[in-house]
Amino acid sequence: MIKKILYLVNFSLLVFVTKFSFAQVTLQGVVMDTNGKPIPYANIVVATKKLGTFSDEAGRFELKTTHLESTTVVAFSCLGFKTEERSVKQLLDGGSKIMLKEKEKRLDEVVLQVRKLKTYKKGKTRFKNTDLIRYGSSFREAAWNQPGHELGMKFSLGSSKTSHLKEVAFYIKRNAFKHAVVRLNIYSLKQGKPIKKLSNVIVKLKDHFTGWKTVALSELGLRVKEDVVLSIEFLNGSPKCYENPGGCGLFLSYYPTWFSPPMYSKAGVNSSWEVAKGRSLTMTLSYKQ
Structure with a gap:
């Protein structure tokens, strides 16, 4: 019985810590490609809210907001790259460098044009x-x-x-x-x-x-x-x-x-x-x- 109570208490504490809500939080970092080159104007979006920002010309971003849980997901995306997701906790625990991988590029079929285009x-x-x-x-x-x-x-x-x-x-x-x-x-x-x-x-x-x-x-x-x-x-x-x-x-x-x-x-x-x-x-x- 005591073991069961301790288990329930530990489980409750785990849920509390995992879903801890921040009264105010500032998310910041830099978005880059796999070569370490900054990606300007990437989208940074909080999945569960109508909230987000863009990276600047140097790939840096800063987002100030309130009432975010530690498990809330933030998505980082840019055309030509695969989307990356991070939780608020990961970002606050030092995960401020976001690396996006390029999507595979498929070469289009080459069509030779004989006539002059208008x-x-x-x-x-x-x-x-x-x-x-x-x-x-x-x-x-x-x-x-x-x-x-x-x-x-x-x-x-x-x-x-x-x-x-x-x-x-x-x-x-x-x-x-x-x-x-x-x-x-x-x-x-x-x-x-x-x-x-x-x-x-x-x-x-x-x-x-x-x-x-x-x-x-x-x-x-x-x-x-x-x-x-x-x-x-x-x-x-x-x-x-x-x-x-x-x-x-x-x-x-x-x-x-x-x-x-x-x-x-x-x-x-x-x-x-x-x-x-x-x-x-x-x-x-x-x-x-």
Whole structure:
């Protein structure tokens, strides 16, 4: 009987220690590849919460939060690498160096082109209203601590011919940041919604940049035989302006129309894609066929 009671007590203590909840915790470290090279703008996401951050240009990250259990899982991911997971306890016990392994690269079939390719451009160049790419109207810092805020647009390229993506341009109507970093993501679709990220490009905006921003895609060597969605994802901006509700943020432009592909939006990394019919993001895509 005494042994049984001691077992139950020890087991209870083990559960208590394992699931100990931290009132406030700071997770920090660096994300790198297997050669020790820093991985910039990797996603760091708390699995059970709408919470996360990105690594900076040197691969470093810092995430301050409250009420996390020691067993809570934090996922580290980046396009082209395998996702790694660590518990809060592992990170606090010295596991601050996160090493991501590269995924195996499969070479695409090489198709020789005999005819000269023609250049096409699709999208919208008109705008009337603005939409937020991130919670620009929020003065709460916590609302900014979730990666994955995206706005995007579908481009119908068809599946009968191979499309060589050349460049994309999007319009920024208002920008509260002296320095900002966004990520241009390229997705394939399934059942009408973005499903698989094909590639991405980091875009840096300086001196409160507004107007048309053109991003070259040719160097990606991306060839698709399907429709795609191109989205703009907010990564970070400075100086911080949480105390300025309504005026803080990066504002993209859209045009109200029922005769164009819909606009896609995502509130965060753990959120689902939403389709906004009747709106079209002010964005163009040039490609060759």
